[in-house]
Amino acid sequence: MSKLSVGAKPLSGSGQHVVRMTLVHDKEGKLLVLLPASSLLNLSALWRLTGRTLQPVSCADAQRFFSQEALNNTWGQKQLFNMPCILDTNLDPAARHDIWEPITGLRFMAREGWLSESLQTGGLGLSCELIESVQTASDTEAITQALERFTALRVRQRLEETLGLPAFNQTTQRMIMLRSDADAEVEDLLKIVKLDPSLSAQIMSWAASPYYAAPGRVDSVEDAVIRVLGFDLVVNLALGVAMGKIMNLPDSQVRGATPFWLQSLAMAALAERLCKKMPAEQRLKPGLAYLSGLLHNFGYLLLSHLFPAQFSTLSRYIEANLHLPFPVVEQQVLNLTRDQIGAWLLENWSLPDSVCTAIRYQQDAGFKGTNFLYPCLLRVTSLALREQGLSDGPVESPNPADLEALGLSLERVQQEAALICASQDALKSLTELFEA
Structure with a gap:
């Protein structure tokens, strides 16, 4: 089956001294951007520095570019830096650097002096800790602030009316x-x-x-x-x-991403299958597990509905930072994540608490509140499907603590995910009924 998802395998460990390279372009040509591997590439800072609206190349183009055979040897790797480069100010251009490209996994050592020519420098990277530190006290407050930030008029009516759904x-x-x-x-x-x-x-x-x-x-x-x-x-x-x-599917989605309904149905089907494989004393309700999977990405549609002018920018940021979890990128661009807005709206529509909790905390491994096994199940489901190319986001193995909480083995999860992948054609036929 062809890969239909977007995402990159993050570095193991902290990656503190690793340099990530990202290829960006516009009508004037291509540039390489180099910044600490653990940082988010701030496109706004890049645009201010260059005076150009540079965009990340698509996953497919990056795959082709960084898979060139010449990049497997030292000569080709050195030639790579003959093209225009922009270096984050936290990096020393004269030093030796461990270079990494997340989409292909290309990794090599750049020797002293390789980065010193055709070079601009600027503050391009933002740490995930810095982005997450500015989160607001409550989801409602975060939604309100985000709406205020991107509309000319201040929010004066109740939030439900402001959404205009x-x-x-x-x-x-x-x-x-x-x-x-x-x-x-x-x-x-x-x-x-x-x-x-x-x-x-x-x-x-x-x-x-x-x-x-x-x-x-x-x-x-x-x-x-x-x-x-x-x-x-x-x-x-x-x-x-x-x-x-x-809401309609957004026009300016992340290029190469898994089709919305295919990912939703795959998530629903696998969440239900895994739920039924849990030990009887821990087992969740299969119907609620299915609904949580089906609606897990509903906040994505809602972000495109609320912020149409900013959604294209958000998509480009995601493409430029495929190794980072989507909430980190969304927090930086919008001050709001798809999980916050999606769970908030489903709660206001009176859907079951377990479904709202699953969607709100599906990316938060630290959440241990009521119904915590539902978001735990969504995390395991999503990560298993990412390895199969049927879900978007950083490609990692499920957390052993999540597997233990659910009473599932990694082998069982991988087997069930492979069965979902094998039924991909049948799932696609079902998506046509949804899209119609």
């Missing part, structure tokens, strides 16, 4: 109530479905999808719900589609 239709509102009702039954679901011809048609299409491989012919909505899909899956899929319709 379309309202859910009556069917979706009933689905949300049903999802929160522990006593709801299939008959309650069928009553809602039969009143909505569009939803009924969608459910029939899902049941007939190659991914679910239903035996025999699906002749009715009742058959689709009871025999093929089940209560939880129908409710979760319906909610996912409804929320996706609230």
Whole structure:
């Protein structure tokens, strides 16, 4: 299967003395940017320094450029620095440097004097610790401040009104109530479905999808719900589609990223599979695990909706810093992360607490509050899919502490992820139903 994700394998350890190189370009040509490996490349500082709106090259172009055979020997590596270079002020151009390129993993030693020609210097890097230190006290406060930062008018109305999102239709509102009702039954679901011809048609299409491989012919909505899909899956899929319709997929996405719905469905499917492999005494609810996976990246759509003028800049920052977690980049560019805004909105839409918690803390390994196993499951799921090229972000192995908390082995997680990857074509056919 072809790789559909973006992300780079971070350096092991601190990487304190390693120098990262990134290729950027504009109409005038290409430049190499060199800065400490653990730092975020601040594109705004780069633009101010050069007077040019330089952009990172795409993952595919970087792969081709840094995979040149000549870069496997000392002569070619030295020739690389004959092109225009910009060096972060924290680095000594006359010193010997351990050079690293995160997309290809190219790594070599640059000898003394290699970086001293065709060189500009400037403060280009920001440490992750510095970015994270400016976080606000609460998610609501962070959302408000971000909105104030990027709008001409100060936020004077309640935040819900400021978001300006379309309202859910009556069917979706009933689905949300049903999802929160522990006593709801299939008959309650069928009553809602039969009143909505569009939803009924969608459910029939899902049941007939190659991914679910239903035996025999699906002749009715009742058959689709009871025999093929089940209560939880129908409710979760319906909610996912409804929320996706609230906002369009952004035009200026990160180039080469996993298609939105393919990643969402892969996350949902693997989260549910792993949930069922957990020990019985620790096992989470598979339906809520599936819904958490399906909506894990909903905040990404919301960021593009709230900040359309800044979203293209955010995408370029991500492309320039593929070795860093997305929340670090989003915090720097917007003062707000997709996980904060996504979880906040789902909470206001009255989705289950476990789903909101999963999405809010999916990148925070230090979170140990109520329902902490749900974000733990999302972290393991995402990292496993990144290794398969079906999820975006830095490519790392799951944290052993997360695996232990879930009662899962690394081998089991990798096996289940490989099964999801093997069903990629069937998942793609299912995404077409969502996009339609």
